[in-house]
Amino acid sequence: MSQSFDNLVHSRRSVRKYDSHAEFDHQDVADALELALLSPNSSNMQMWEFHRVIDEDKRAQLAEICMGQNAVKTANELVAVVVTPHNWKQRAEMNAEVVRKAFEGREDATSRAALKYYGKLIPFVYRNDKLGLLGLGRKLLSAFVGRKKPMVREVSKEDVRVCLHKSAALASMTFMYAMKDKGYDTCPMEGFDSVRAKKLLGLRNSDQICMIIGCGVAAKDGIYGERHRVSSSDVVKSH
Numbered sequence: 001m002s003q004s005f006d007n008l009v010h011s012r013r014s015v016r017k018y019d020s021h022a023e024f025d026h027q028d029v030a031d032a033l034e035l036a037l038l039s040p041n042s043s044n045m046q047m048w049e050f051h052r053v054i055d056e057d058k059r060a061q062l063a064e065i066c067m068g069q070n071a072v073k074t075a076n077e078l079v080a081v082v083v084t085p086h087n088w089k090q091r092a093e094m095n096a097e098v099v100r101k102a103f104e105g106r107e108d109a110t111s112r113a114a115l116k117y118y119g120k121l122i123p124f125v126y127r128n129d130k131l132g133l134l135g136l137g138r139k140l141l142s143a144f145v146g147r148k149k150p151m152v153r154e155v156s157k158e159d160v161r162v163c164l165h166k167s168a169a170l171a172s173m174t175f176m177y178a179m180k181d182k183g184y185d186t187c188p189m190e191g192f193d194s195v196r197a198k199k200l201l202g203l204r205n206s207d208q209i210c211m212i213i214g215c216g217v218a219a220k221d222g223i224y225g226e227r228h229r230v231s232s233s234d235v236v237k238s239h
């Protein structure tokens with residue numbers, strides 16, 4: 001059921017109630033997630049996980065954790081998009097290895113820069129899990145260096161958190177469009193008790209849930225209102 005991208009964007013709505021009689025193939029979620037994995041993400045670190053909640057009993061438990069929202073109660077499947085700050089080292093090494101392979105036998109400035117990026121800069125930014133004070137130091141250092149030349153300022157633990165959530169949100173969007181393209185509806189949600197949700201999904205302490213996405217086929221009354229957006233002239237600025 002492929003449609004033009006315009007149609008796809010116009011037809012996707014956050015659906016709060018799903019049709020319990022409609023057909024739902026869980027394999028389609030798996031296929032949509034494969035597409036989501038191709039989303040752009042910061043430094044190709046792919047610090048995300050996608051937790052599929054299919055089991056009926058688990059879905060019911062998650063519905064309570066999501067404040068009893070209909071979009072969870074009536075969904076055929078839920079996907080929790082999770083950011084995983086712990087695996088930066090493995091991912092940096094993986095990317096460095098990819099660079100090494102790509103440039104095998106022809107070491108040049110580009111490959112040296114890429115290796116330096118994954119070997120030095122990425123650890124500088126990401127190795128901040130428990131270093132609150134050092135994070136502040138890094139921020140001061142970047143402000144100092146930044147007086148002389150342009151540089152990326154977002155290097156604190158909080159900044160990394162934002163960075164991970166940006167990438168996870170892009171993957172979420174790809175997933176939701178892919179689901180729409182396959183004839184399904186979705187609802188992204190942040191209205192949940194993160195402590196309980198993490199426990200239910202068996203996540204690590206450091207993991208954070210970016211959003212939980214309800215999936216199904218819209219019931220007749222599944223869309224709660226007309227779509228409303230502020231005018232583009234209020235928010236689109238040209239320079």
Ligand SMILES: Cc1cc2nc3c(=O)[nH]c(=O)nc-3n(C[C@H](O)[C@H](O)[C@H](O)COP(=O)(O)O)c2cc1C
Nearest residue numbers: 012013014016069071187188189190191192211227
């Ligand atoms: C990060 C995020 C969190 C959201 N959380 C919820 C939620 O907890 N419950 C809900 O019903 N909708 C939630 N929504 C859906 C928005 O309310 C919805 O996208 C918005 O009203 C625009 O409607 P549309 O998606 O139909 O265009 C969320 C959307 C985003 C992007």
